Amino acid sequence: MARRHLRPGAWRRLGGFRGADRPDRRLDRHLDRCGAHHRGRGARRRPGRLALLGFYPPGPRATVKVATWNIHRGRGTAGPFRPNRIAEVIAEIRPDLIALQEAQHYLRRGTPMLDAARIEDETGLRPLPVVQRPDHQGWRSNLLLARRGARLLRGPIGLKLGGWEPRGAILAELDLGSGPLRVIAAHLSLGPERRRRQAEMLLQAARGDGSSLPVLLMGDLNEWREGASALGVLARRFAMPPPLRSFPAFRPIWALDHILADPAAMLRQVAVHDTRLARRASDHLPLTARLEMDAA
Template sequence: MRRSSLTAALVAVSVGAMLGTQPALAETNGRDVQLRVATYNIHAGAGEDGRFDVARQVEAIRSLNADVIALQEVDVHWDARSEWRDLASELATALGMRVFFGPIYDSDPPADGKPRKQYGNAILSKYPILYTQNHSITRLSTQTPNPVPEPAPGFPEVVVNAKGAHVHVYGTHLDYRGDPTVRRLQVADTLKIMAERGGQDPQVLLGDFNARPDAPELAPLWTELTDTMAGKPDMTYPAKTPDRRIDYVAVSRSVRVRATQVPSTLASDHLPVVADLTVKRGR
């Protein structure tokens, strides 16, 4: 989500105490596997204060102690705002996690011999990744003049092997505009892809939906998925004084939600959402 950052000089607040000391990689109980997931819009590496600081974000993400985390607004050699760095790979390496990056935009390099400019969504996992795909959903490009809604990539899916449970995880960033038309189309595309891909396996949808839970364009999601924060007062944006919830963890009906939290940190202009889930391994 592209919004101007506050100018106050702020530092990240540790979130570890809020999440406690429970290990993310919990022991299985029969067919049950405990899985901690999270979503976080990282604002291309900049905090609520507008200062680019990858180390600050590494510590904020590490404190979530998540097994799988979806990141939005991820620059990969995109431009000077993120020092032309590969944030997807850099964050994954620092956290000791596997990564799949799904670019929304993929542009020619700024000069010969330089890497391509990419921007999009990433999924990090402590567990082995068995499958990856960067799906297309309807988008209204910010990179072309006079854009029209059309299919474009940037809806990554991974299948992780969480101690025998094959979990389909999707990362998304829905359209930010006030007009909900594109978001409505994106929701329809999302549900179609998930219906075709998931089968009987657990499914987790993570991301910045850019709409409040009661937004009409999100209503179709809640007929098929569970909003893990439904009925809770927690807000996720803006990070310093959050007054709306636009970041979500949503799960298929077979997934049990044990706990959810919105930790406090100013390492981005959004707050992360964390959910402790129980999924089944085997069938």
């Protein structure tokens, strides 16, 4: 970082240059902030002269972008069946991992709704087949897609959650290049009592075999209330980030979709992906987040 990027007197106030073997910590933080400003928001830090001098370690942090989205069977808010818009919105998001709900064909049960080849072409993501139904897309309307190169540590398993309209979840253990992660993608029922029971089942799935893997839970939980609710049950393990309204897409009122993580410190930048195309493609808006795997 050139000296001209610092305010007048900054070098003196920060203690000046102390050499590569004894970098000043305050100067380190100041230069880091300046670098973020000149790179622009969202840009990755690149190793350069400062890295060689020892001001910060070279290379990006182990960051993974994840998302969850109820795609309303590809019908959109106006009703017509247009699943191709799903691929276009996913391409906007550019996630490493995404959980989809209501990912089933609207008219032909058992027929794949999404064009997997097109999605892989446009987004680099591949559907993860569930062990019980390897020839089908997903499990009980849930579908996990991961970018090419993701390494499965344990084949995705379909979980039955019950309910009048059969609900389910997918449990997978994988490594996206930043370390092992246990992932649960779920779609909970409309009834509050049923949701609480399903949340208990998700907590049991999160415990897994007792190994201490970081856990990511995401999906349409159909719940916006805390306290004596499904979120209250999940709060026994997961910290609750501020709720973000994602439904209905044309004018979001309820925070039905959630991304939760344990440890909570790895969950960063939770946001609603609100674009014109996303508002037309489904009755829910996608929810995105970044995982800092260094904090797991």
